[in-house]
Amino acid sequence: DGGITQSPKYLFRKEGQNVTLSCEQNLNHDAMYWYRQDPGQGLRLIYYSQIVNDFQKGDIAEGYSVSREKKESFPLTVTSAQKNPTAFYLCASSNTGLGGANVLTFGAGSRLTVL
Amino acid sequence: AQSVTQPDIHITVSEGASLELRCNYSYGATPYLFWYVQSPGQGLQLLLKYFSGDTLVQGIKGFEAEFKRSQSSFNLRKPSVHWSDAAEYFCAVGGLMNIGFQKLVFGTGTRLLVSP
Numbered sequence: 001d002g003g004i005t006q007s008p009k010y011l012f013r014k015e016g017q018n019v020t021l022s023c024e025q026n027l028n029h030d031a032m033y034w035y036r037q038d039p040g041q042g043l044r045l046i047y048y049s050q051i052v053n054d055f056q057k058g059d060i061a062e063g064y065s066v067s068r069e070k071k072e073s074f075p076l077t078v079t080s081a082q083k084n085p086t087a088f089y090l091c092a093s094s095n096t097g098l099g100g101a102n103v104l105t106f107g108a109g110s111r112l113t114v115l
Numbered sequence: 116a117q118s119v120t121q122p123d124i125h126i127t128v129s130e131g132a133s134l135e136l137r138c139n140y141s142y143g144a145t146p147y148l149f150w151y152v153q154s155p156g157q158g159l160q161l162l163l164k165y166f167s168g169d170t171l172v173q174g175i176k177g178f179e180a181e182f183k184r185s186q187s188s189f190n191l192r193k194p195s196v197h198w199s200d201a202a203e204y205f206c207a208v209g210g211l212m213n214i215g216f217q218k219l220v221f222g223t224g225t226r227l228l229v230s231p
Binding site: 004006040041042043044045048090092103104105106107108109111 | 119124149151156157158159160161164205218219221222223224
C-alpha cells in the first residue's frame with residue numbers, strides 16, 4: 001500500500017547535537033511538507049517542497065534544514081540552533097495542480113525529545 | 116492571512132449521543148476547508164473536505180460538516196458517537212501560495228472524549 005514512512009518513531013538527543021528525521025513516500029506525490037506539533041498549538045509548517053531540488057521556508061524554519069534530492073524523500077535536520085526542539089514532527093505529501101485544492105497525506109510522526 | 120479558531124479545547128460526549136465540533140475561519144476569498152482526525156501518537160487522517168458546491172459535505176466514519184459562509188464556520192457533526200471516535204480533531208483552511216499549490220493553516224484542535 002502507498003503511504004508515508006517516518007523514522008525513527010522516537011528519538012532522544014542531547015543538547016547541541018544535530019539530528020535528522022527521515023520521511024519517505026511512495027505515493028508519487030510532487031509536494032512534501034514538514035510540520036511541528038506542540039500541545040495546544042496545532043500544526044505549524046516548518047518547510048515545504050513542491051519539486052525535487054527546490055524547497056521553501058514555512059512559518060517556523062529557524063533552526064531547521066531540509067533537502068529534496070529525490071522525489072520520494074524529504075529529510076528534516078533539527079540543528080543545535082533550534083532553541084526548543086522537543087516536539088512531535090509530522091511529514092506530509094500531496095499532489096499539486098491548477099486550483100491548489102490539494103489534500104495532505106500524513107506520516108505517523110516522529111517524537112523528538114531533547115535531554 | 117488565513118486563520119482557524121477551534122474554541123473548544125476538550126469536549127466530552129456520551130456514547131450514542133450526537134456531536135458537534137466548532138470551527139471558525141478567517142480567509143479573504145473562498146476557502147478550502149478540511150477536518151482531520153488524529154489518534155494519540157499518530158499522524159492525521161482526512162475526514163472530509165470542502166472546495167465548492169454543496170455546502171453540506173459527507174466524510175468518512177459517518178461524519179459531516181456544513182460550510183456557512185455568513186458565519187465563517189465549518190462545524191463538524193456526527194449523529195451518534197462511538198467510543199472509537201475518541202481522538203483529537205483539527206480544522207484547517209487552505210489558501211493559494213502559488214498557482215496549483217496550497218498552504219494549510221490548522222486550528223489548535225479539539226480533543227474528544229467519549230464516556231460510556
